[in-house]
Amino acid sequence: MLLLAAAFILSYLLGSLVAGVVYSRLRGDDIRTRDLPGGSGTYRQYGRGAAVLVSLVDILKGALAVMLAEQIAPGSGWLATSGVVLGHCYPVWFGLRGGGGIAPFLGALLVVAPWTMLATLALALAVIPVYRATAQARLRLNAIPFAAALALPLGALIATRLGGLGEFLAGSAAMALRAGHLLAEGRGKA
Ligand SMILES: O=P(O)(O)OC[C@H](O)CO
16 A cells, blocks of 8 residues: 555656756746646747656656656555646646646556557547647647547547556546646637
8 A cells, every 4th residue: 555655656746857847947947837837838839849858858757757766665656646647737846737637647547558658649630630620710629638538539439449547537537637737728729
């Protein structure tokens, strides 16, 4: 029990190191005054190189959280996934205002169920251009939350076949919570 709690807390603390916030602070700025601190917000504010760097670091921390948690308490991958995503979304180091959780979620899945991750990501990426060309003007919702809302339930189905269901559900639940808060704040609107 203690080891499970340690795995969760460690993952949460690691998730709380939100790369986009750290990057912007190093530039003497705080991206959150204008945008979300994930890959797309970083791209809008600082360009492609910064966005790639920030996304990679956030993906890596998701992967690292699951690997460390499995060493501390075998079978705790799902707890680590939920911890690292919650940390990224509600970072204890940065006033509980973080990103949307996609990057650390992908990183965690990459370790436990790479095929589930790749299939779900491919699905989400395929949805985005179709959505932009068809329904976005009507729904006025940003393409990324739309694609996530569609890909997450389908991804859970994929996970029943390709593995990582526990991690998938744990990470999705944390992301759904954050998505609800962001939409309530009026963010994510197109
Ligand atoms: O959900 P985040 O914070 O990992 O950010 C994800 C990217 O912005 C998606 O483009």
